[in-house]
Amino acid sequence: MQSSLSLLVVATATLALFILEITAVQPYVTNLRRRAPDDDDAPSLCALIIEPNGYPCTEHNVQTNDGYLLTLQRVSSRNSNLRVQPGHPVLLQHGLFMGGDAWFLNSPEQSLGFILADHGFDVWVGNVRGTRWSHGHISLSVKDKDFWDFSWQELAFYDLAKMIQYINLVTSSKTFIVGHSQGTIMSLAALTQPDIAEMVEAAALLSPISYLEHITAPLVQRMVGMHLDQMVFAMGIHQLNFRSNVLIDLLDSLCDGHLDCSDLLTSITGVNCCFNNSRVDFYLEYEPHPSSSKNLRHLFQMIRKGTFSQYDYGRFKNLRLYGQTKPPAFELSSIPKSLPLWMSYGGRDALADTTDLQHTLKDLQSTPELLYLENYGHVDFITKPSHFRKSLLEDELLLEPVEKLLENERTGFMR
Numbered sequence: 001m002q003s004s005l006s007l008l009v010v011a012t013a014t015l016a017l018f019i020l021e022i023t024a025v026q027p028y029v030t031n032l033r034r035r036a037p038d039d040d041d042a043p044s045l046c047a048l049i050i051e052p053n054g055y056p057c058t059e060h061n062v063q064t065n066d067g068y069l070l071t072l073q074r075v076s077s078r079n080s081n082l083r084v085q086p087g088h089p090v091l092l093q094h095g096l097f098m099g100g101d102a103w104f105l106n107s108p109e110q111s112l113g114f115i116l117a118d119h120g121f122d123v124w125v126g127n128v129r130g131t132r133w134s135h136g137h138i139s140l141s142v143k144d145k146d147f148w149d150f151s152w153q154e155l156a157f158y159d160l161a162k163m164i165q166y167i168n169l170v171t172s173s174k175t176f177i178v179g180h181s182q183g184t185i186m187s188l189a190a191l192t193q194p195d196i197a198e199m200v201e202a203a204a205l206l207s208p209i210s211y212l213e214h215i216t217a218p219l220v221q222r223m224v225g226m227h228l229d230q231m232v233f234a235m236g237i238h239q240l241n242f243r244s245n246v247l248i249d250l251l252d253s254l255c256d257g258h259l260d261c262s263d264l265l266t267s268i269t270g271v272n273c274c275f276n277n278s279r280v281d282f283y284l285e286y287e288p289h290p291s292s293s294k295n296l297r298h299l300f301q302m303i304r305k306g307t308f309s310q311y312d313y314g315r316f317k318n319l320r321l322y323g324q325t326k327p328p329a330f331e332l333s334s335i336p337k338s339l340p341l342w343m344s345y346g347g348r349d350a351l352a353d354t355t356d357l358q359h360t361l362k363d364l365q366s367t368p369e370l371l372y373l374e375n376y377g378h379v380d381f382i383t384k385p386s387h388f389r390k391s392l393l394e395d396e397l398l399l400e401p402v403e404k405l406l407e408n409e410r411t412g413f414m415r
């Protein structure tokens with residue numbers, strides 16, 4: 001009994017560490033205690049980071065078909081010449097345990113959200129259910145276990161679908177998508193649906209994932225092996241919130257001489273070439289955001305089975321929900337061949353493995369543009385856009401260059 005209890009404790013703490021895509025634990029723990037999460041009167045993302053950098057920003061609320069209340073931010077250029085006529089819409093979709101803030105955490109020159117706004121794009125920032133910016137629901141509260149009854153497949157079919165639809169409605173234009181990590185798995189799943197794909201101009205995927213069979217991160221492999229996802233459920237934990245006292249205390253005690261926490265980030269994400277340790281305190285004011293235990297479990301199912309499928313409820317419930325004993329697979333071949341895809345992947349990314357990416361590419365009908373960055377780990381795609389921004393903008397995927405906008409202004413051409 002004693003030993004199974006301590007196993008649970010270690011399991012939970014290890015899980016907490018996994019979440020920590022940011023850095024070593026000590027500053028993390030100290031900082032987490034500072035902010036009370038889920039405060040409804042808390043300042044908005046626009047007010048906290050985006051406007052102070054000089055960028056016009058507005059908050060937009062949408063309601064998903066299953067009742068979640070999400071917030072999108074809309075950001076435009078500091079240059080008023082570029083604001084005369086809004087550029088092409090682009091939706092930025094963050095990864096697991098992150099929020100829309102992830103695109104704005106560095107200087108304007110080193111944050112993709114600001115870079116795209118400065119290039120004249122009409123930048124929309126997605127925030128999935130459960131994050132600090134999107135924790136509302138028409139009838140549920142974050143304290144209800146049912147609120148957390150979702151995985152990335154709901155984030156794709158409900159959240160992403162609704163955000164794209166809203167942008168479509170407001171701008172009367174198809175949108176570009178830029179996704180990172182979980183944002184790419186959501187995008188790929190959503191784009192297999194014709195009604196969503198037809199609202200999308202093109203997608204750029206950073207650290208693209210769909211199949212997860214070959215994840216090399218040692219800490220993740222260990223957690224999958226010890227069935228940490230099932231343990232968390234057994235403990236009745238539905239919300240994975242790493243600002244909760246239980247998990248913070250566990251982190252505290254675990255790093256107090258019991259575990260080497262300094263190489264944590266590396267053992268989860270791979271070696272990041274360009275992580276700026278002196279910005280950790282600032283990152284931790286915003287990251288990580290909560291997600292659901294079910295989401296983690298869905299990802300672990302995929303790692304174990306090597307499938308890109310819907311959530312596996314077990315044979316009987318699968319039969320009831322899906323009409324078959326196994327969860328239906330997402331057919332990457334259903335993504336329209338005509339939809340341009342651009343992908344950038346890192347040589348040191350321990351989560352988005354190249355073997356898995358090959359699998360994804362084999363299933364697709366189209367041939368995406370690929371940019372390989374040998375030195376990049378998983379987090380570098382967020383914190384160091386400078387090595388791919390040129391390619392992203394020049395591979396004509398997100399082509400709405402500043403010159404074209406300016407030229408349109410000169411000739412008085414209106415779209």
Ligand SMILES: *[C@@H]1O[C@H](CO)[C@@H](O)[C@H](O)[C@H]1NC(C)=O
Nearest residue numbers: 106110275276277278279282
């Ligand atoms: C790292 O962050 C610090 C503090 O924000 C900043 O002054 C410095 O320029 C950054 N270094 C790099 C290489 O970006």
